[in-house]
Amino acid sequence: MAEYYSNSISRKRRRQRKSYSGKEFALILLDVVVLIMMLGLISASVIAIICQYISPVKSGVLSIVALGAPIIYLLDIVVMFYWVVRWRWYRAVAMMAVVVVGMFYLPRYYKFELDRKYDTSYVERRFTKVMTYNVLEGKDEELPAYIAQNNPDILCLQEMVDLANLEVLCDKYNTTKQDGDGVGNQIFTRYRIIRSGEINGLHRRNGVWADLRVKEDTIRVVALHLQSTSIRPEDTRFIERHKYLVDSEREERFRSIASRLVENNRKRAEQAEVVAQFLATSPHTTIVCGDFNDVPLSYTYNTISNGVEDTFSKMATGFTYTYNTLYGLLRIDNILVSPSVEVVSYEVDNTVQFSDHFPVIVRVKFNKTL
Numbered sequence: 001m002a003e004y005y006s007n008s009i010s011r012k013r014r015r016q017r018k019s020y021s022g023k024e025f026a027l028i029l030l031d032v033v034v035l036i037m038m039l040g041l042i043s044a045s046v047i048a049i050i051c052q053y054i055s056p057v058k059s060g061v062l063s064i065v066a067l068g069a070p071i072i073y074l075l076d077i078v079v080m081f082y083w084v085v086r087w088r089w090y091r092a093v094a095m096m097a098v099v100v101v102g103m104f105y106l107p108r109y110y111k112f113e114l115d116r117k118y119d120t121s122y123v124e125r126r127f128t129k130v131m132t133y134n135v136l137e138g139k140d141e142e143l144p145a146y147i148a149q150n151n152p153d154i155l156c157l158q159e160m161v162d163l164a165n166l167e168v169l170c171d172k173y174n175t176t177k178q179d180g181d182g183v184g185n186q187i188f189t190r191y192r193i194i195r196s197g198e199i200n201g202l203h204r205r206n207g208v209w210a211d212l213r214v215k216e217d218t219i220r221v222v223a224l225h226l227q228s229t230s231i232r233p234e235d236t237r238f239i240e241r242h243k244y245l246v247d248s249e250r251e252e253r254f255r256s257i258a259s260r261l262v263e264n265n266r267k268r269a270e271q272a273e274v275v276a277q278f279l280a281t282s283p284h285t286t287i288v289c290g291d292f293n294d295v296p297l298s299y300t301y302n303t304i305s306n307g308v309e310d311t312f313s314k315m316a317t318g319f320t321y322t323y324n325t326l327y328g329l330l331r332i333d334n335i336l337v338s339p340s341v342e343v344v345s346y347e348v349d350n351t352v353q354f355s356d357h358f359p360v361i362v363r364v365k366f367n368k369t370l
Contacts, residue, residue: 031086038079038095044072045098049105052302055273056265059299061258063265066297070109070319070329073102108296108310109331113317127344127363128214132289132335134158134225136355137184143354144168150361154212155188156289158225159355176208176223185225185290194218201274211284214366220282224275224290226300227267230260268294272303279307285366288336291357295330308336311362315346322348322358333360342367 047065056063065072076099083092131152135143138160147155147169155173160166161184170177173188176196183204187196191212199207199222209222279286288308294300296310312320312331322333337343344363352358 027086031088034079034082035091037075038083038091041072041076041079042094042098044068045076045102048072048297049101052297052299055269055299056262057269061262063299064258064261066295067261067330069105069295069297073099073106073109076102105297107313108301110319111313111316127365128153129361129363130154130156130287130289130335131359131361132156132158132223132291132333133359134291134333134355134357135160136357138162138165138354140354141165146352146354148172150359152361153190154221154287154289156221156223157184157186157188158223158291158357159184160186176210185223187221187223189221191219199274199278202271206271207275207278209278217366218284219366220284220286222275222279222286222288222290224288224292224304226271226291226293227264229264229293231257265294265299268292268300269303272300276303276306279304285338285340287338287341287364288334289360291333293332295332301334305336309339309341309343311335311337311343311346311360311364314343315362320348320350322360324350324356324358333357335360335362337364340367341365 044065047062048069051059051063051066054063076095080092080095080099083089083095129150129152131147131150131154133156135157136159138157139162141164143165155169157169160169166177166186169175169188173190174193175189176187176193185205185208187193187208187210189210189212191214194211194213196208196210198204199209206226207222207224209220212219212221275288279288286308288304292298292300292304312334321328321331323330335346342365344365346362347360349359349361
């Protein structure tokens, strides 16, 4: 009898050891998978950070990596905690280093709300309200009423080609529009325009500027609509609806998308360098508005923002996006200001559907004049 129980206990222990070995094998396999993922994430993180300092003319296809920067950073955090839970401290520390470095660039994408802010009413006459909006031709007849409701003092519109709505705005605002000018990149303002023109080296559809008389000072407004990504609606549907899982030509489609992204990244980089040179010579306090068609961790953004500050980084809270596609990951419309400008508020109106973009609205105060 004793021998029977002894054999029974031995069989039970062997089954437990086999079960335990199976769990161990699964964990080891998972560790290997996460380790491979970790190496890929470290490489992607380094590329995303470095490529903002290297022109896409040189970095080529690597310049595309910045598009996925928010997702890459979130995965960095997930993998870091995985190694902490698994008590693999060397690997955890390596990922922690990547996460810490990424924190220096996090304010371009996400702003922590340290102090709870409730709805705030503003005495509008004390501030200057600035709006930038890619209106996608601006054909919706309700668009002028929406703009009138927001009542901006400075308004920069991209792709505004509807002549009827354009004339309505020209009746209410001073504008950079010229006779016979059907180009959609325009500046509208309640202030007097002293002088205006296009940025040398760019077409009017890509960059215009205007010097405005604001009380005793002159403010230079620069409106930009940089080279499009050339990503078509069918490309977006291909990605968002996961059609690549069943499309037999997915490799060709991905190569086509990548080649267009790279080519237009190069064109935008050249335009950004022209804009940066123009901004460097500005004798006035400057506001830069427009559709950059590029993300905050791109060479384009980094080049243009040198010497000016992003109103998002100064006054936004949480995460926001300005392009209504690709899972709401892209903030490509910006308002940048000279360091002397006080930013009072920042918002993106994600409720309007006049375009595939959303308007960015900020309130600013020119400390020298207001």
